[in-house]
Amino acid sequence: MVEKKTKRRDFLFTATYAVGAVGAGAVIWPMIDQMNPDASVKALASTEVDVSAVDPGKTITVLWRGKPVFIRRRTQEEIAEAKAVKMEDLKHPEKDEDRAKDPEWLVMLGVCTHLGCVPLDQKGDYNGWFCPCHGSHYDTSGRIRKGPAPTNMEIPEYKFVDANTIKIG
Incomplete structure (x- = not known):
């Protein structure tokens, strides 16, 4: 039973980190992209x-x-x-x-x-x-x-x- 909880906990941590990384990227990307020159430049x-x-x-x-x-x-x-x-x-x-x-x-x-x-x-x-x-x-x-x-x-x-x-x- 111990092995099953460990695997499940590892999966939950990995999934949480992955969702957090995607969310952080979704927030940061527009901030970085706005620094590019606009079309008129x-x-x-x-x-x-x-x-x-x-x-x-x-x-x-x-x-x-x-x-x-x-x-x-x-x-x-x-x-x-x-x-x-x-x-x-x-x-x-x-x-x-x-x-x-x-x-x-x-x-x-x-x-x-x-x-x-x-x-x-x-x-x-x-x-x-x-x-x-x-x-x-x-x-x-x-x-x-x-x-x-x-x-x-x-x-x-x-x-x-x-x-x-x-x-x-």
Whole structure:
């Protein structure tokens, strides 16, 4: 008789613990799940841009995470000009090949690295971007060439989904 009560008691303890663990999980899971980002935050994490209508020599601006992103389809002359720049002439040396995954397309944050202004396209001494607020001049690769900005314009994480679509983020 002793063995039967022991087995029954062990079963009752095990069943109680199992029900308690399931109950604790049911209470804790919603608290943990609510810490995940909501759909609006996830939607801002990346954006896909159709670039099929962008002609060579033109720039489009899209918003990503509340910031402007310049997507420029560069001409062969602009690409050659950007590649010909000597590294010692740059304030923040970066090769054009390191900034543009595909030489024809330049994707970068449209924010001046001096004080966060939005530079103007195809302006300035290097026919790239010019920030009229404080006089920073960027070349056709978005590299700082003249003015108070300390670094080149930032290149966001991006990839080509297909020939006409760029995914930023």
